[in-house]
Every structure is written in structure tokens, then in C-alpha cells.
Amino acid sequence: MKRYVLPLAVAAALVAAAIALRGRQVRPETPEAAVNALFTAAERGDDGAYLALVGGPLRASLQESRAQLGAEKFRRSLRASVAGVKTLAITAATGAPPDQAALDVEVGFADRVERQRMVLARQGGGWVIMAAGAAAAGKPAIPYGTPVFDEAKRDGPAAPPPRTPGDLGL
Numbered sequence: 001m002k003r004y005v006l007p008l009a010v011a012a013a014l015v016a017a018a019i020a021l022r023g024r025q026v027r028p029e030t031p032e033a034a035v036n037a038l039f040t041a042a043e044r045g046d047d048g049a050y051l052a053l054v055g056g057p058l059r060a061s062l063q064e065s066r067a068q069l070g071a072e073k074f075r076r077s078l079r080a081s082v083a084g085v086k087t088l089a090i091t092a093a094t095g096a097p098p099d100q101a102a103l104d105v106e107v108g109f110a111d112r113v114e115r116q117r118m119v120l121a122r123q124g125g126g127w128v129i130m131a132a133g134a135a136a137a138g139k140p141a142i143p144y145g146t147p148v149f150d151e152a153k154r155d156g157p158a159a160p161p162p163r164t165p166g167d168l169g170l
Helices: 002-021 031-044 047-052 056-069 071-082
Strands: 087-093 100-108 113-123 126-132 136-138
Touching: 031 047, 031 071, 031 087, 031 100, 031 113, 031 126, 047 056, 047 071, 056 071, 056 126
Parallel strands: none
Antiparallel strands: 087 100, 100 113, 113 126, 113 136
């Protein structure tokens, strides 16, 4: 009987540790990584990961939305919110208190650009998004996907060879 006590105690400790750590996710190490992870979770429709990246009243509001919509519809709305994203630019904003960060996030779509400020806080050894301001939409100066070169000019007649000093009589 004594020879089973130690293995059973170790097994019980491992089960207890697994239960205690269940649902805990490693939080992103930087504010920028947290925002990138949020967009990745939305793209995948991973509501658990998405909600783990937000905190405070924002999390409570999103959990309420999930409860009202139902889990599957909430996941579809996450995927729809990032459908068509072409670019994501994240810039640090100034004036955030210690242990917090403010980021200006610019999301580029083919036909518009949305700018939004996010406030993040350190929690559990990483960063979570505590607030997201209203997104201000605008038209880009040049629509995404516009060719840089005019195709007709590029495929036209070849340019003359470069001139050399000898051609100029020098």
C-alpha cells in the first residue's frame, strides 16, 4: 500500500495544478502584441482568446454582447469586424500613466481607414486592453491596391540608353 501513496500524491498534485491553471492564458508581453493578438483572435473567431485580451468595463460589455447574441453569432461578428483588413498600424501615444499604455491603432481597408485609440494596462504579467475609443473612419488619399506604376507606360517603348560623357563630346 505504501508504494502507491507517493505516485497517487504526485498525480493528485498534477491534477490540482491543471485545474488551478485551467483557463489561464499567457498575456502578451507588450501593448502592441496585445493589439495584434486581439485582431488575430477576431480573425479566427476565437471569442475566448478575444475576451482574455480585454479587461474592465470593456470586457464586461463584450461579455454582455456575447450573452445576448449567443456564442456562435458573437464569433461571426468578431470575424466580420476584421473582414477585409489590409493593413494594421500601431503607434504609441503619449501621456499614459505608469503601468498603462495608449496606442493609436489605424486599420486599413480597401476603401477606408479607421483610427482608434486603445488604452492598455498591465495585468497578470502581461497587457490587456482596458478601453477602445470610437473608431473614426476616413478615406485614404490613395486607395489600397492602387498600382504604383502605370502599366501602359511600363510596358511601352524602351527608354534610350543612358548618355555617357563620350556622347557629349567631353
